[in-house]
Amino acid sequence: MMGEVPAYTVKRSQRKTLSIYLERDGTISVLAPEHFTDEEIHTIVRRKNFQLYKHLAERDELNATRSLREVVNGETFPYLGRNYRLQLVDAQPVPLLLKEGYFCLKRTDKDKSQEIFKEFYRAKGIPRITKRVEYFRGRMGVETGQVRVMDLQHRWASCSVITGDLNFHWKCMMAPLSILDYIIVHEMAHLKFDNHSDAFWNEVDKIIPDHRERKQWLRVNGAGMDL
Numbered sequence: 001m002m003g004e005v006p007a008y009t010v011k012r013s014q015r016k017t018l019s020i021y022l023e024r025d026g027t028i029s030v031l032a033p034e035h036f037t038d039e040e041i042h043t044i045v046r047r048k049n050f051q052l053y054k055h056l057a058e059r060d061e062l063n064a065t066r067s068l069r070e071v072v073n074g075e076t077f078p079y080l081g082r083n084y085r086l087q088l089v090d091a092q093p094v095p096l097l098l099k100e101g102y103f104c105l106k107r108t109d110k111d112k113s114q115e116i117f118k119e120f121y122r123a124k125g126i127p128r129i130t131k132r133v134e135y136f137r138g139r140m141g142v143e144t145g146q147v148r149v150m151d152l153q154h155r156w157a158s159c160s161v162i163t164g165d166l167n168f169h170w171k172c173m174m175a176p177l178s179i180l181d182y183i184i185v186h187e188m189a190h191l192k193f194d195n196h197s198d199a200f201w202n203e204v205d206k207i208i209p210d211h212r213e214r215k216q217w218l219r220v221n222g223a224g225m226d227l
């Protein structure tokens with residue numbers, strides 16, 4: 001498949017072959033022999049497009065594992081669609097507390113802090129999501145199993161059509177309630193339709209008529225919902 005050609009810079013020199021480099025910062029450099037025209041270079045880059053995109057995608061994945069947030073005073077962490085500032089504290093009975101508009105975190109190293117946050121989202125997520133699942137269950141007419149909140153990597157939610165178990169990423173707890181509802185209903189609709197057919201979307205539509213807007217919100221804001 002041919003996509004759009006990514007932006008690139010060209011340096012011509014007295015070399016015999018053309019090379020395309022993906023720089024550390026994600027930009028693309030083309031080193032070309034002097035006699036190559038812009039058009040020729042463009043044709044070659046376009047032909048290489050697929051491989052370039054593959055590299056870019058891999059790079060994005062690497063970047064994605066890098067953290068978005070520092071564990072420092074004043075850094076913000078989202079919870080149910082609102083941002084709360086971080087306040088590091090020396091003594092506190094529990095590792096993390098949401099108090100008076102602040103996330104109060106007992107000082108520890110970064111890895112440990114991230115684990116503490118994940119546990120916070122997970123612990124808050126289970127009762128809240130379970131309640132919503134129970135609420136939608138009757139309206140949608142589906143049998144559900146266990147509700148889990150966990151690290152699902154690149155998915156917001158998953159389910160088992162056999163057991164009716166529903167799994168949600170802890171990141172879902174960073175989203176506003178309306179978005180969280182959309183994720184829940186979307187996954188519950190998969191218990192009826194194990195695909196994204198018209199019948200599936202019709203099912204979602206019955207409960208969440210503005211699902212397109214919510215889906216779009218998630219597409220735009222989802223990447224920022226991480227630690």
Ligand SMILES: [Zn+2]
Nearest residue numbers: 186190195196
């Ligand atoms: Zn789906």
